Amino acid sequence: MSAPTPQMHTGFLLYRRGRWAYVAAALAAISGLAYVLHHPHGAPNGGTWLGYALGTIGAALVVWLAWLGVRKRRYRSSGAPVQGWLSAHVYLGLALLLVGTLHTGLHFGWNIHTLAYVLMLCVIASGAYGVIAYSRYPSAITRHHAQGNRDAWLAEVFDLGEQALAIADRLGADVHRVVLRSNDRLRIGGNFLQQLRGIRPQTDVASLLPPMFRSKLEGERSQDLPATSTVMFMASRITRADKLRSGVGDARQLLDVLAQRNALVERINEDLRLHARMRVWLYLHVPLTLALLAALIAHIVAVFIYW
Known part of the structure; x- marks a missing residue:
């Protein structure tokens, strides 16, 4: 993933009046409601039908959000502008936090599945810092260069x-x-x-x-x-x-x-x-995203082989 330009640091959170915030909130609400209403045999876990559904949604979100970096470099591509993709990236990334957590059923251990979950948390945390950095530092740099x-x-x-x-x-x-x-x-x-x-x-x-x-x-x-x-x-x-x-x-x-x-x-x-404080998140966010993709593939392969 690549950094957004300083010119777009303002307004991307409110793109189209916060359209993606509503989409993310709806996704989180539906996931939470389904989790509450679901009564599997035994404790909730990733092996139930809801667990598989949430896992599929979460995996799709991870891959789609990681595509933002590629999309940003395709300047001639049609469709939503980069600012819209960035808004979706932020809000759906936050929704992924809930979807991924519900997928686990709060079952953790020393295995590849928990590693994928921890990497997801690290990627989301570094992305949150990126949002803060690009909302704060560009204006400070502009004032400094006056x-x-x-x-x-x-x-x-x-x-x-x-x-x-x-x-x-x-x-x-x-x-x-x-x-x-x-x-x-x-x-x-x-x-x-x-x-x-x-x-x-x-x-x-x-x-x-x-x-x-x-x-x-x-x-x-x-x-x-x-x-x-x-x-x-x-x-x-x-x-x-x-x-x-x-x-x-x-x-x-x-x-x-x-x-x-x-x-x-x-x-x-x-x-x-x-x-330095504005770009430090990229030194964490991009490598962690690549590690998450690798762990996600290993998680999916392990599930289909051993479960």
């Missing part, structure tokens, strides 16, 4: 790093060396888990202030300020420093540039976090 895009931000981070090095040259070799190390230690993105968790490695730039200025502020600086706040704090204190002292202007400019650079890095990491 001030630009990631490529422009990355280019600006590079330019600010070069500006910081040029200013550091005027403050001495030690400052240049520290700023160069600071640029090298910037972490944007990281691995997928870091993007997903939104890790924000911060570069403490307090040490970038030359000793002649740092000693002036050391007694007043809070030890608990985060990196960005430290930059702004020192910049405000330098503004009040002796304007006649050599290098104060360069030091203040350096801290301003580094503050802008750090803010951009934070913005890029936030953008990566939003995108």
Whole structure:
């Protein structure tokens, strides 16, 4: 299955005034009523006529819902638009939860049948997260991009790093060396888990202030300020420093540039976090769906051979 495009994240749940919600609700109601009225010999189970009927409906739903990914790529196909298929996918997937549960008769064990049921639950849960993600994150990403895009931000981070090095040259070799190390230690993105968790490695730039200025502020600086706040704090204190002292202007400019650079890095990491949280469900939903199809085939074969 493939991800829906951000443009369709709004409205697919209410496609045709929620037509598929009513269809799914009717299917769930009929299945539940039949289960309540059914009185088999012994406990309800998948081997009764109702169990077979619900199992057939459930298997058909699994195969049909899995077809959405193929259908979405057939751009020239006729029939319902992708938005309608997506609405059906969501609501009938929720109905499958009840149909599949009633099919089991609440009998579970360490076997392929229970494995298929557990995989079905995992697929439905990952799909539910997908609905939440595509209802929440695209609008957040749009708001986040109101001030630009990631490529422009990355280019600006590079330019600010070069500006910081040029200013550091005027403050001495030690400052240049520290700023160069600071640029090298910037972490944007990281691995997928870091993007997903939104890790924000911060570069403490307090040490970038030359000793002649740092000693002036050391007694007043809070030890608990985060990196960005430290930059702004020192910049405000330098503004009040002796304007006649050599290098104060360069030091203040350096801290301003580094503050802008750090803010951009934070913005890029936030953008990566939003995108990672929006697409993570696919890394689970698609493999779990394939595993469910395999387990479903094994379940059906086992039923016809041994039952």
